Amino acid sequence: MTDQLDCALDLMRRLPPAHVEDHLAGLLDLVPDLTEDLLSAVDQPLKIAYDNHAKRDYLLCDYNRDGDSYRSPWSNKYDPPIEDGEGAVPSAALRAIEVQANEVFDIYRDLYFEGGVSSVYCWDLDDGFAAVVLIKKTQDQSKKGQPMKGTWDSIHVVEVKDMKKTGHYKLTSTIMLSIDTETEASGSVNLSGSLTRQEEKDFPVSDASPHVTNIGRMIEEMESKLRMTLEHIYFGKTKEVVATLRNQIGNAELEKRKNLSNQIGSALGGK
Amino acid sequence: MGDVSNEDIVRIATDFLLNAPPGEFMEVVTDVRALLPNESLLNASALSTFREYNTEQMVQVTSPGNKHQVLISKVGEVSDGEYLDPRGRQVVQYDHIKQEVTGSRPLSGELDADVEPFRAAFDQEASRYVDEHYSPNGATGVYGKKEGGNYVITVCISSSKFNPNNYWNGRWRSIWTATFKPGGQVQLQGSLKVNVHYYEDGNVQLNTQTTRSASVAGNGNAPDLAKEVMKNIIKLEQGLHASLDTSYNTMGDTTFKALRRALPITRAKIDWNKIRTYKLGQEMGK
Numbered sequence: 001m002t003d004q005l006d007c008a009l010d011l012m013r014r015l016p017p018a019h020v021e022d023h024l025a026g027l028l029d030l031v032p033d034l035t036e037d038l039l040s041a042v043d044q045p046l047k048i049a050y051d052n053h054a055k056r057d058y059l060l061c062d063y064n065r066d067g068d069s070y071r072s073p074w075s076n077k078y079d080p081p082i083e084d085g086e087g088a089v090p091s092a093a094l095r096a097i098e099v100q101a102n103e104v105f106d107i108y109r110d111l112y113f114e115g116g117v118s119s120v121y122c123w124d125l126d127d128g129f130a131a132v133v134l135i136k137k138t139q140d141q142s143k144k145g146q147p148m149k150g151t152w153d154s155i156h157v158v159e160v161k162d163m164k165k166t167g168h169y170k171l172t173s174t175i176m177l178s179i180d181t182e183t184e185a186s187g188s189v190n191l192s193g194s195l196t197r198q199e200e201k202d203f204p205v206s207d208a209s210p211h212v213t214n215i216g217r218m219i220e221e222m223e224s225k226l227r228m229t230l231e232h233i234y235f236g237k238t239k240e241v242v243a244t245l246r247n248q249i250g251n252a253e254l255e256k257r258k259n260l261s262n263q264i265g266s267a268l269g270g271k
Numbered sequence: 272m273g274d275v276s277n278e279d280i281v282r283i284a285t286d287f288l289l290n291a292p293p294g295e296f297m298e299v300v301t302d303v304r305a306l307l308p309n310e311s312l313l314n315a316s317a318l319s320t321f322r323e324y325n326t327e328q329m330v331q332v333t334s335p336g337n338k339h340q341v342l343i344s345k346v347g348e349v350s351d352g353e354y355l356d357p358r359g360r361q362v363v364q365y366d367h368i369k370q371e372v373t374g375s376r377p378l379s380g381e382l383d384a385d386v387e388p389f390r391a392a393f394d395q396e397a398s399r400y401v402d403e404h405y406s407p408n409g410a411t412g413v414y415g416k417k418e419g420g421n422y423v424i425t426v427c428i429s430s431s432k433f434n435p436n437n438y439w440n441g442r443w444r445s446i447w448t449a450t451f452k453p454g455g456q457v458q459l460q461g462s463l464k465v466n467v468h469y470y471e472d473g474n475v476q477l478n479t480q481t482t483r484s485a486s487v488a489g490n491g492n493a494p495d496l497a498k499e500v501m502k503n504i505i506k507l508e509q510g511l512h513a514s515l516d517t518s519y520n521t522m523g524d525t526t527f528k529a530l531r532r533a534l535p536i537t538r539a540k541i542d543w544n545k546i547r548t549y550k551l552g553q554e555m556g557k
Contacts (some may be wrong), residue, residue, distance in 0.1 A: 007305040013474045014295050014302075015287065023290075026283040029275045030306045058501045107549050111535035139529045150526040177530075179522045186514035187463070187481020191522065195473035220541055227531060233469055235523035237439070238477045239516070241467045245430040245443040248512050250403045 005037050012042050017089065018192040020044055043174045046136045046153045048117055051063060052073050059119040059134040061155070073119045075103045090122050096128055098122040101212050105133055108216065112223075113137045113152075128162040133219055150179040156219050160211055167211055171199045173222045177230055186254055189233050280312055285320050289327070292468035292476065293442035296324055297370075321367040322351070329429035329444055331410045334359040335375040339398075340410035345461045346425045346446070349413050353383055355414060360392060383415060386422050390415030391431035391447070392497035397426045397429060400505055409443070424449045426504065438471035447504050454491035457500055460484050463511055483507045 008027055015023045024042055028035055040062045047060045054074035058064075064071045066087035069078040076095065078087045090098055101120040109118040116137030123130055135154040142149065153176040161168035176194040199222055203214035247254070284303050284308075291299035304310055330343040333356040337359045341347075347355040353376075354363045362381065366375040368427045382390070394413040401411045409430030416423050426449075431442040451457040461484070487503050490496040535541065541549075 004305055011287065011299065011302040011306070013470055014292055014299055014468070015474075016476050016478060017474050018476070019290075021329040023287070026286065026346075027306070029283055030280060032275075032306075079410070094488070097345050100449075104546055107546055108541065109451060111537075111541060111549065112532050113530070114532065137530050139526055141526060148522060148526045150522075150530050152530040177527075179526050181518050181522060181526075183514070183518070186511065186518045187479060189477070189479040189515065189518045189522075191475070191477050193388050193469070193475030197472065207447065208544060213546075216546065220543075224533070224540075227533065231523065231527065233473075233475055235519055235527070237469055238441075238467045238475065239519050241432065241439055241441040241469075242443070242465060242477070242512075242515065244407070244432050245408055245441055245465070246508075246512060247404050247406075248509065248516075251406060252403060267366070 003185070004031055005034055008034060008038060009041060016192070017176075017194060018190050020211075043155055043176060043196075043202070044151075045151060045176055045178070046134055046155070048081065048136065051077075051079070053077055057117045059117055059136055061132060061134060063123065063132045064119070064121045068095075071121070073098065073121060090129075091124060093246070094122050094124055097129070097212060098131070100210075101131060101133070104212055104216055105135070108220070109135050125159065125161075126166070128160040130157065130159045131215065132157045133215070133241075147183055148179065148181045150177070152177055154223060156222070158215050158218070160215070162211075163207060166202050167205045167214055168202050169200065169214060169218055171201075171218050171222060173197050173219070173226060175223070175226045175230060177234065179234070191238065193234075195226060195230060195233070197222065197229075201215075277312060280307065281316055284313055285316060288320050289324055291324065292440055293431055293466055294435065294440035295468070296321075302453055309366035311480055316518075318367060318414060321370075325365075325367050328431075328442060329412075329427055330370070331429055331431065332363065332365065332372050335361070335363065335372060341411035342427050342429050344427050346414050346427060348361060349381055355412075357382060357390065357413060357415075358398075383417055386417060386424070388493040389422055389453075389496065390424055392493040393424045393426060393501070395494075396497045396501035399427070400501060401428060404505075404508075405443075408432045419538065421450050421452055424500075426501075439467070439469045441465070441467040441477075445508065449487075449500050451489060451496075455489040457487040457489060457496070458484070459500060459503060461504065461507060463508070465515070468501075481511060483511070 017116055027038060032179050046055050049060055049070060051072035051074050056074055058072045060070050064223055066082060069080050069082050069087055071078050076089060098120060105118050109116055116135060118134050118135045120131055133156040137152045139150040155174045157172045158172045174194055174196040178192040180190050182188045201218060273391045287303050288299055288453050326344050326345045331340045332343060334341045334356050339358055341356040341363050343354050343365050349355050349362055352365055354365055361375045361377055363372055366373045390413060397411045397413050401409050409428060412427045426447040428445040433440045447461040449457050449459050462482045464480045469475040487500050487502055490499060
């Protein structure tokens with residue numbers, strides 16, 4: 001079965017990211033036995049839900065899902081409500097960390113994204129805990145006369161090994177970025193995709209530097225690095241590849257310019 | 272959850288295959304085969320799916336016995352597995368499953384004698400253009416036929432670069448159709464598709480498509496007409512490429528920056544010891 005999962009994940013790395021939800025649905029029809037594995041391994045653009053108790057938005061993912069219900073990080077309640085007792089919720093101590101993390105990343109989101117929605121979900125592990133930090137931001141400039149739409153989804157999963165005075169943090173970050181434009185001049189242009197990076201670090205743990213602070217620092221560092229890489233790949237690398245396929249200037253002109261710069265070079269260098 | 276029918280399985284699998292990025296078709300085939308409950312489910316449709324993919328992508332192959340390239344294209348398809356090589360004055364035989372040329376045969380009436388002077392003139396202009404702007408990765412196929420009282424010349428351009436060692440692949444496809452009565456005005460229709468896939472530690476794809484149309488004054492002299500129409504095609508393609516570059520700049524400068532700032536408005540990274548005071552500051556500012 002691992003073989004099939006590897007092939008499914010390889011396939012998802014090749015199919016057009018703009019239609020990831022459709023492709024995933026098709027995959028689940030082909031290999032229903034892999035449903036749980038695929039739902040947790042394949043990143044999809046985050047969906048937003050509204051918490052009627054806390055009167056604010058929250059994000060949906062596999063980590064706050066129990067059956068067909070989702071838990072809000074603000075009210076800690078499931079929607080639709082789960083009968084026969086509660087759905088899975090973090091322990092009291094962990095919920096305290098979860099509340100703190102949501103508060104802190106709400107500020108982080110405001111500082112870097114100036115909008116959007118964030119949610120943090122925690123769950124217990126044997127020797128510590130894990131958390132997923134989610135951020136979603138959309139931008140629509142179709143109204144300003146610039147027909148462009150963009151969506152940013154951050155999915156940061158961190159595993160924390162609690163060693164009392166130190167914490168060992170393993171972070172896996174995925175950013176999904178999609179930008180679409182449709183104009184008379186260029187037709188429809190769609191740049192979509194995601195990048196994933198991992199990082200492992202130890203941080204001292206204290207009252208001044210609790211887990212949430214360490215996680216925050218690590219995610220800020222990682223997200224900023226990923227933002228630079230995204231910028232380079234999306235607007236640099238893919239554009240370079242287009243230039244490899246078609247040469248706007250033309251070989252004759254390029255030859256002329258090369259000769260000219262050689263002439264200048266030898267005029268400057270020669271005696 | 273109901274059982275998925277075999278029909279649905281074939282439809283899903285075929286859709287995956289046809290969406291393979293340039294240069295990665297066989298990798299997608301391998302993945303899809305491993306995910307089928309029964310490999311033989313695709314046997315009946317495999318040939319037509321492979322053929323659809325190859326001709327849609329306008330795969331480039333070397334003309335047997337020549338230096339130039341031939342496009343395996345829908346326009347140039349003479350019969351199942353046979354593709355016209357007008358410049359090489361032959362028909363190329365292509366195995367879609369193995370994705371290779373298996374042979375060739377001489378022409379037997381595939382080129383229309385009336386249209387041929389125009390087709391050949393367009394071929395010459397197009398080849399010059401592709402050498403100038405699409406080398407070394409591009410090739411052109413130029414086809415001619417009669418349709419409903421008109422001459423129809425189709426110029427296909429396919430340019431691809433595969434660099435799997437560096438985790439990227441790309442293809443540019445343009446198809447230009449010139450419809451005219453000899454000496455009469457030319458209706459020019461073009462379509463352009465560019466796909467780029469970058470997949471080091473991720474999956475990023477550029478997909479762009481657009482269409483263009485124009486009218487070009489008629490000319491009974493084939494070389495003159497070809498020059499004039501080609502001039503229009505070149506101008507339109509230059510414009511499209513320039514617009515694509517502009518879109519890139521705007522997406523990068525405007526939309527991307529509006530999604531997430533490089534740094535907060537304080538122009539410094541967050542002081543995590545003090546992050547809760549940012550919130551107090553916000554509330555006080557209200």
